[in-house]
Amino acid sequence: MELDSIVVGPIQTNCYLLKSTEGNFLIIDPGDNPEKILEKVPKDKIKMIVSTHGHFDHITAAMVLKRKTDAKLLINLADSFMFPSDFEVDIPLEDGMEISLDDIKLKVISTPGHTPGSICLFDEKDKILFSGDTLFYSDHGRCDLPGSSYKDMVSSLKRIFKLPEDVIVYPGHGPKTNIKDEKNRGLI
Template identity: 30%
Template sequence: MPETPLQPVIETRTLGPVETNCFLLTVPEGEDPTGCYVIDCGMQPDPLIQLIRERELEPRGLLLTHCHYDHIGGIEELFEAFGPLPTRVHPIEADWNRDPMLNLSGMSGWPCVAPQPDLRYEDGAALDLLGCAFEVLHLPGHSPGSVGLLDRSGGTLIAGDTLFAGSIGRVDFPTSNPEHMKLTLRRLLELPDETVVHPGHGPATTIGTERVENPFLLDLDRVY
C-alpha cells in the first residue's frame, strides 16, 4: 500500500494593527518534529515568537506570500529571537523589503525597512517543508509577486492576500493589477471545492464556499 502523505499542522496567529494572519507550520509525525516554518511573520510578532518558544520549536525558515509591510514588518524581531532564517520570496519582490514605497509602509504611517530575503521561488516550484510537499503558485494581482503555498495531498492553500472569505485582496495599490487578479481568481477556481484556504486576513474558508458565496468570484467584472 502507498504511504499516507504526512499532514502538516498549520496554526494561525493574527498580528499587528491591520490584523494580518501569520502561520506556523509543523509536522509532528514527521522526521523533524521540533522543526517549524513561519509563513508571513506580520508586524508585532511577539505572540508568534512566544508560541515557538513555548513549544520548544526550531524555525527552519521564513516563507513570504508577498512583501507588503503588514506581512514583513516583524522580520527583524523574528531574527533577533532566533537568528537570521532562510527567507523565500518571489523574485519580482526581492527588493521590496527595503523600499518603503514598494512595501507600502511609506503610505501607511509605519515606515518599514526589513531584512532582505535570500532565497527565491517561482511558479510551480516544489517545496519540501518538513517532509510535506508544497507547490508554489504565482498569484499576481494584489501585488506582482504574490504567491500561494498549496499542499495538494492535504487540500490546503496558504493564499496570502489573494482570496478572502467573502472578498479578495485589494487591487487599488500602485503595484496592483486588476486584470492579473482576475486571472489569479480563475486559477484558484480550478482547485477542488474542498481545498481549505488560509488567507492573509480574516477567517479560513474553502474554495467551494467562495465559489458560491463570494461576490467577486460570482462576477469577476467586480474586480477593478
C-alpha cells in the same frame, strides 16, 4: 503537519505556524509582533519564513525572526521594490517551486494581482491553500495599490479556482473559507 495561527499587527494579519512531524516550524506571513510569534514557537525550531507578498503587514517581523534564528527567508522577488533596505532573501520563490520542510510540502502558485509578486502556497496532501491577500472569505485582495493589477487578479483567481472545491483556504486576513464557496460567490 500541525497548523496553528496567530493574528499580528495593526491590520490583523493571519500568521500561520506550521509544525512538522520532526518539530520544526515554517512561519507564513510574520507581519508584526515577533515577540508574540516567539512566545508560541521555540526560536531554534524556526527553519523557514515565507511571506506571500511584500506588503509591510506580511513582512515586518520577518527580518527580526531571521536574525534571531537560523531560518531561511523565502519570498517572490517581483515584490522587491517594497522591501526595506536590510531585507535579505535566502530563497527567491517562483511559480511551481516546492517548499519542503520534513513532512511539510507546499507548492508555490504565482498569483499576481494584489502585488506583482503575490503567491499562494498549496498543500496538495492536506488540501490546504494559504492564499495571502489573493483570496479572502467573500472577497479578493485590493487592486488599487502601487503594482496592483485587477486584470492579473482575475487571472490568478481563475487559476486557483481550478483547485479541488474541497480545498480549505487560509487567507492573509479574516476567517478561513474554501474554494467551492468562493467560486460560487461570483468574485470574477
